[in-house]
Amino acid sequence: MKRAAMLLSAVLALGVLVWAQNPLLINGAGATFPNPIYSKWFDVYHQKNANTQFNYQPVGSGAGIRQVTDGTVDFGATDGPMSDDQLKAYQDKRGSAILHFPTVLGAVVPTYNVPGVTTSLNFTPEALAGIFLGKITKWNDPAIAGANKGVSLPAQDIVVVHRSDGSGTTYIWTDYLCKVSDEWKSKVNKSTSVNWPVGLGGKGNEGVTGLVKQTPDAIGYVELIYAVQNNIPFGTVKNSSGSFVKADLASVTAAAAGAAKDMPADFRVSITNAAGKTAYPISSFTWLLIPAKIQDAGKRDAIKGFLKWMLTDGQSYNEPLSYAKLPKEVAEKELKAISQVQ
Amino acid sequence: MATANPTLRGAGPTVGSRSFFSKLKEGDEIARLLTFVFAASVVLITLLLVYELWVNSVLPRQKFGLSFFVTQVWDPVADQYGALPFVYGTLVTSAVALLLAVPLGIGASIFLAELAPPRVSDILQFFIDLLAAVPSVIYGLLGIFIVVPLMRTVIYPALNKPLGFLPIFKGPSYGVGFLTAGIVLAIMVIPYIISVSREVLLSVPRDQREAALALGSTRWESTWKVVVPFARTGIMGSIFLALARALGETMAVTMVIGNTPKISASLFAPGYSIAAVIANEFTEATGDLYLQALIGLGLVLFLLTFILNGLARLLIIVTTQKGSKVAN
Amino acid sequence: MGARLRWRKFVSNFMLTMTGVCAVVSVIALFLILGYLVFNGGTSVNWNFFTKLPTPVGETGGGMANAIVGSAKLLLTASLFGVPIGFLGGIYLAEFSGSTVASIVRYSADLLNGVPSIVVGIFAYSLVVLPFKHFSTLAGAFALGLMMIPITLRSTEEFLGAVPRMLREGAMALGASKWKTISTVIVPAAYRGILTAILLALARVAGETAPLLFTAFGNRFWSKGWGQPTASLPVMIFTYAVSPYEDWHRQAWAAGLVLLGLILIINILARTILSRGIAVPRG
Numbered sequence: 017m018k019r020a021a022m023l024l025s026a027v028l029a030l031g032v033l034v035w036a037q038n039p040l041l042i043n044g045a046g047a048t049f050p051n052p053i054y055s056k057w058f059d060v061y062h063q064k065n066a067n068t069q070f071n072y073q074p075v076g077s078g079a080g081i082r083q084v085t086d087g088t089v090d091f092g093a094t095d096g097p098m099s100d101d102q103l104k105a106y107q108d109k110r111g112s113a114i115l116h117f118p119t120v121l122g123a124v125v126p127t128y129n130v131p132g133v134t135t136s137l138n139f140t141p142e143a144l145a146g147i148f149l150g151k152i153t154k155w156n157d158p159a160i161a162g163a164n165k166g167v168s169l170p171a172q173d174i175v176v177v178h179r180s181d182g183s184g185t186t187y188i189w190t191d192y193l194c195k196v197s198d199e200w201k202s203k204v205n206k207s208t209s210v211n212w213p214v215g216l217g218g219k220g221n222e223g224v225t226g227l228v229k230q231t232p233d234a235i236g237y238v239e240l241i242y243a244v245q246n247n248i249p250f251g252t253v254k255n256s257s258g259s260f261v262k263a264d265l266a267s268v269t270a271a272a273a274g275a276a277k278d279m280p281a282d283f284r285v286s287i288t289n290a291a292g293k294t295a296y297p298i299s300s301f302t303w304l305l306i307p308a309k310i311q312d313a314g315k316r317d318a319i320k321g322f323l324k325w326m327l328t329d330g331q332s333y334n335e336p337l338s339y340a341k342l343p344k345e346v347a348e349k350e351l352k353a354i355s356q357v358q
Numbered sequence: 359m360a361t362a363n364p365t366l367r368g369a370g371p372t373v374g375s376r377s378f379f380s381k382l383k384e385g386d387e388i389a390r391l392l393t394f395v396f397a398a399s400v401v402l403i404t405l406l407l408v409y410e411l412w413v414n415s416v417l418p419r420q421k422f423g424l425s426f427f428v429t430q431v432w433d434p435v436a437d438q439y440g441a442l443p444f445v446y447g448t449l450v451t452s453a454v455a456l457l458l459a460v461p462l463g464i465g466a467s468i469f470l471a472e473l474a475p476p477r478v479s480d481i482l483q484f485f486i487d488l489l490a491a492v493p494s495v496i497y498g499l500l501g502i503f504i505v506v507p508l509m510r511t512v513i514y515p516a517l518n519k520p521l522g523f524l525p526i527f528k529g530p531s532y533g534v535g536f537l538t539a540g541i542v543l544a545i546m547v548i549p550y551i552i553s554v555s556r557e558v559l560l561s562v563p564r565d566q567r568e569a570a571l572a573l574g575s576t577r578w579e580s581t582w583k584v585v586v587p588f589a590r591t592g593i594m595g596s597i598f599l600a601l602a603r604a605l606g607e608t609m610a611v612t613m614v615i616g617n618t619p620k621i622s623a624s625l626f627a628p629g630y631s632i633a634a635v636i637a638n639e640f641t642e643a644t645g646d647l648y649l650q651a652l653i654g655l656g657l658v659l660f661l662l663t664f665i666l667n668g669l670a671r672l673l674i675i676v677t678t679q680k681g682s683k684v685a686n
Numbered sequence: 687m688g689a690r691l692r693w694r695k696f697v698s699n700f701m702l703t704m705t706g707v708c709a710v711v712s713v714i715a716l717f718l719i720l721g722y723l724v725f726n727g728g729t730s731v732n733w734n735f736f737t738k739l740p741t742p743v744g745e746t747g748g749g750m751a752n753a754i755v756g757s758a759k760l761l762l763t764a765s766l767f768g769v770p771i772g773f774l775g776g777i778y779l780a781e782f783s784g785s786t787v788a789s790i791v792r793y794s795a796d797l798l799n800g801v802p803s804i805v806v807g808i809f810a811y812s813l814v815v816l817p818f819k820h821f822s823t824l825a826g827a828f829a830l831g832l833m834m835i836p837i838t839l840r841s842t843e844e845f846l847g848a849v850p851r852m853l854r855e856g857a858m859a860l861g862a863s864k865w866k867t868i869s870t871v872i873v874p875a876a877y878r879g880i881l882t883a884i885l886l887a888l889a890r891v892a893g894e895t896a897p898l899l900f901t902a903f904g905n906r907f908w909s910k911g912w913g914q915p916t917a918s919l920p921v922m923i924f925t926y927a928v929s930p931y932e933d934w935h936r937q938a939w940a941a942g943l944v945l946l947g948l949i950l951i952i953n954i955l956a957r958t959i960l961s962r963g964i965a966v967p968r969g
Contacts (some may be wrong), residue, residue, distance in 0.1 A: 056742035073904040078642030087819050180617030182642025208642045211433035217617025220928040226502045245930040389865040393778030396771050397791045404794040465708030489716050491949035493893035493920045496942045545715050557879040561848045578698035602800035633802035656805040663800035
């Protein structure tokens with residue numbers, strides 16, 4: 017009994033021991049896609065401001081929206097902008113508005129595993145829509161072969177892989193397909209979670225990657241960073257100007273550059289299928305969700321300070337981690353918008 | 359299970375006209391009250407949980423009513439929800455898991471309790487207990503890296519070639535599917551069966567075994583025909599635990615089941631389970647009907663567990679002979 | 687006659703060998719898992735792992751010190767909450783209750799056991815997080831404790847009931863009150879089985895991720911006291927394993943290894959500490 021008591025007090029003491037000084041803890045929740053860059057930013061910022069701790073947890077865009085609406089976290093993050101209904105729900109529940117701040121740019125790429133094919137395959141919008149609708153079922157279908165002259169494609173059934181968990185990646189992918197295929201738009205539409213006509217569901221980017229890697233004749237979609245970091249082959253996509261573009265930092269930034277001109281005041285914009293010769297068509301912003309009214313003065317100043325830093329110095333950390341920088345015009349507009357946080 | 363000594367219940371030094379307070383002073387009444395409170399709290403918590411699930415799934419109940427149970431469509435965009443594919447997947451994967459884990463688990467527990475030298479038994483038990491501590495995420499990852507390729511390269515050909523005419527073994531395999539999920543679940547629930555069954559077997563009084571052996575039975579006969587039936591309710595209890603775990607497992611299943619809300623007869627086909635779809639879509643679910651439909655699925659699982667438990671108990675009562683231990 | 691006996695002997699040997707095979711298969715699964723963890727994460731289990739806070743991707747030298755402490759705090763608090771309820775409730779079922787009440791409680795426990803861990807998390811969220819508007823270690827411990835109750839309760843009842851009549855009758859004959867009999871004779875006789883069950887329950891909740899996502903949340907920093915979000919090993923494993931970075935993957939495997947090590951230590955400690963002075967003949 018005595019020993020047990022000693023053990024107990026030792027553990028309790030350990031718990032109390034970490035009761036150090038009193039830094040300000042700011043909690044945020046949301047998208048998984050930007051987690052690597054956010055963790056980098058918050059770490060760097062903490063080193064510059066030792067008394068401020070930003071604790072970000074990648075629980076998913078939907079969860080992030082819900083948590084910030086419930087008031088259990090101080091800010092949210094999402095790959096797909098909040099809908100009007102969600103904005104209204106926030107207003108009703110919390111009594112003020114919520115603001116969107118784009119942070120980085122990312123892209124979603126088609127990955128595949130076709131035995132014998134080592135080059136980068138070209139995909140037209142029609143091909144992608146047809147494959148994911150279940151209309152195009154074989155790899156050597158003319159819709160695919162037509163864009164890949166000289167590549168020998170097998171007459172095998174395509175195994176489609178999609179995301180099973182609700183995700184911003186799916187939102188971006190389906191948003192694109194809606195823009196390029198009326199049939200997709202009426203049958204499936206766009207969301208973080210849809211009723212897929214065909215295919216297996218993999219959990220998370222790594223689930224899709226795992227399935228595609230292990231299943232011959234498979235095709236799936238993952239975030240660009242994921243494909244790059246894991247050396248997975250991915251294809252090019254034909255953009256609205258007619259060129260086949262491979263996703264990389266330059267082509268993603270090009271997609272956003274066009275958007276800067278018509279950027280709405282609340283920054284909620286979709287840049288899939290953007291205009292521009294070098295633009296990669298399946299690109300997207302990702303946003304931080306900041307309440308317009310923050311009661312705690314300390315938290316408010318910390319958040320505003322972070323946003324300022326993020327839009328200026330912070331952007332220099334993007335590219336080493338394979339995230340594209342925000343276009344200058346967009347960043348400048350956002351800097352002005354910070355004053356809306358009160 | 360019936361108490362072993364009904365005549366002793368409540369027997370104290372004296373009976374008769376004793377006031378509540380004098381009984382209280384002796385501590386028995388306090389003990390009874392205290393332990394009752396805790397036992398009751400379990401029921402209260404469960405009721406509260408059901409209440410929360412009920413209240414938070416009112417929208418789909420209003421919209422779909424009973425058709426929620428039999429609809430096969432799950433479309434978050436069109437806001438159409440049905441539970442059938444998930445119920446099917448939950449039942450199939452749990453059945454496969456138990457079919458694999460129960461014989462293995464009981465066999466192993468017999469070995470550990472009856473045959474292995476105590477030291478070896480204890481050490482092996484330590485390790486098997488560790489299996490229960492492996493996070494489900496890791497089971498999922500190992501499922502993807504080990505079981506899925508194994509399924510595609512070894513298990514599927516071995517079953518499909520000779521037995522492919524049977525509906526449960528028909529069709530192509532992508533590695534993921536009902537059978538893969540069942541196998542992963544079986545590994546996850548085995549520690550519960552082994553751990554609890556072994557302890558129950560160990561607690562069977564020595565004289566039972568010795569009596570059987572003295573009457574000329576072989577080692578196996580004394581074990582299987584005397585010791586195991588004596589420990590029957592404990593072993594069944596461990597199977598209940600295993601079943602509950604299999605029904606509710608989220609992370610590992612979602613990584614290896616294929617996450618396709620379709621009903622297929624083949625064990626190699628991809629499917630979906632209730633816990634898996636909740637885990638996948640809950641964090642991203644936007645829109646009240648969607649969210650509540652997921653919670654509604656949680657309620658359906660509750661109902662499923664309720665029915666399965668009831669059926670199992672009925673089975674025990676029916677197959678138990680008169681005079682021996684009765685479950686409940 | 688001889689042939690029949692030979693057959694029965696053969697069956698006996700065969701079946702007993704089969705049980706050995708079952709045991710071996712079960713243990714092989716574990717060693718495979720351990721081997722995989724050690725192979726993939728062994729190199730990441732270093733001093734930094736135990737002492738440093740997590741670092742952003744690409745930076746070496748990070749660790750999971752806060753997650754290890756967080757898991758320990760969560761498990762401790764969860765046990766303080768779940769074990770007494772399960773244990774004392776089990777005593778009530780085995781010693782005091784009538785059979786209808788017992789059935790109801792048992793059924794409830796089995797139902798509670800079957801609730802998906804994510805639903806438990808959602809339940810705890812609406813009960814303990816929403817009203818206070820923040821995540822906390824307490825909320826996480828509440829969710830985990832709930833999950834420990836059913837196993838503890840059922841097993842306590844089971845093993846108390848298995849205590850031989852003689853022990854009870856002996857104590858009664860000596861004039862002990864019911865409670866004294868329970869506490870000094872019956873519980874010690876059944877302690878082994880009960881302890882096994884509690885450790886099993888602890889092992890199970892130690893690896894749970896889903897309930898913590900909505901209760902304890904997660905924390906890149908140290909978590910003070912019991913009212914703040916806290917990092918935990920399972921959540922870190924989950925976050926790292928689904929990332930695209932090889933370094934984080936290795937850390938996830940390492941964390942899995944450390945988690946198992948933690949449970950092993952708790953097992954060993956619990957069994958040695960609590961076995962002193964209590965000797966019960968086996969069988």
